Amino acid sequence: MTLLDTIRSRRSQRAELLDTPITDDDIEYLSEAARWAPSPFNVQPWALLFVDEPETKAALGRLSRECTAEQLGNADFVRDVARWTSVTGDEWRDRGDGVYLGDQLDESSLAHTVAPFLMKHARAAALLGKLGAGQGPGKATERLLVEAPLLCVVFRDGTRVSPGANGAMWTSLAIGAMFQNLLLAATERGIGGQFVCAALETEDGRREVGALLGAKDSLEAALILRLGYLSSDADKPSVRRPRDAFVGRNRFEEDA
Ligand SMILES: Cc1cc2nc3c(=O)[nH]c(=O)nc-3n(C[C@H](O)[C@H](O)[C@H](O)COP(=O)(O)O)c2cc1C
Incomplete structure (x- = not known):
């Protein structure tokens, strides 16, 4: 190796x-x-x-x-987590960054089922978090x-x-x-x-x-x-952005 x-x-x-x-x-x-x-x-x-x-x-x-x-009772935290969480494996692979929901929560759990909705509604999620979710x-x-x-x-x-x-x-x-x-x-x-x-x-x-x-x-x-x-x-996939998304030479190019 x-x-x-x-x-x-x-x-x-x-x-x-x-x-x-x-x-x-x-x-x-x-x-x-x-x-x-x-x-x-x-x-x-x-x-x-x-x-x-x-x-x-x-x-x-x-x-x-x-x-x-x-933490899960904090709306700012939930919102930030949502930004870096992909709900599907395809979305995660396309993005090449962040984490995949299926890795973070047991797929058979209630939390996994409701997480996509809650990630879009951080305040509701935080409220549920405060109530013990x-x-x-x-x-x-x-x-x-x-x-x-x-x-x-x-x-x-x-x-x-x-x-x-x-x-x-x-x-x-x-x-x-x-x-x-x-x-x-x-x-x-x-x-x-x-x-x-x-x-x-x-x-x-x-x-x-x-x-x-x-x-x-x-x-x-x-x-x-x-x-x-x-x-x-044991075999676990991960993703990364392509090299040209973060590697440059000499100067940063202006955004196209
Ligand atoms: C400083 C640091 C803190 C991290 N904290 C956590 C954590 O609390 N829980 C967790 O599941 N992963 C944590 N990670 C792991 C990242 O989520 C992981 O490295 C990233 O998703 C890429 O996955 P990979 O390391 O399997 O390639 C942390 C990574 C670093 C470098």
Whole structure:
């Protein structure tokens, strides 16, 4: 497999992960890949915590459930999500961006049936969310975390900020490079990874996740990943815009 094959086959896996615990050797391999990521001034602004204790996964799951349910009561959030969600697979493939509804919600669920209507009517959706309609998606999010054999929580280390007026942005870019290294190493080892970030949407949520995991105040939770081995027939499509939609040479062309 070439590096490009590995890059292309990495997926955000909502599929079921095998129960098999991830070996220490594989955790070391992922950590080593993360370790060699580039960062501005080599500040290495990250900390990783691998979580496999059932009680801790349950607590993170509970928090994610509550945050997901709360988000779905926010009309602005629902409207933004609708903008990036395709109702049909054909629409998703034609667009080449965003997410596909069928991946996000169980196709047999009531939420999946009513979602297309609700996405067009964000205020109604948010009202239903406030009345508790977000509990179903919230529970699904909780299950993703509770049932995964391993979670990896990525922290931004506030004592390791890049110099420069744009330090916060350089630091975020470095964290992105770090977790992509980790995810590619995971892909190579047959491990699926998925971001489950609802609990980190707000400052309170990030603080709560940090407190739950005993993080110092200088560490800010930035990402929650669930990890697990994939069955050999796991196959999940994804889409991207064509290269010429975002790659140019020398100057941007004026819009036609
Ligand atoms: C910083 C970041 C946060 C993300 N958060 C979530 C999330 O909370 N839940 C989720 O299902 N996917 C999340 N994703 C995954 C994206 O939805 C996914 O990468 C995108 O739809 C493309 O799919 P693919 O990675 O399978 O190609 C996140 C991705 C990134 C980079």
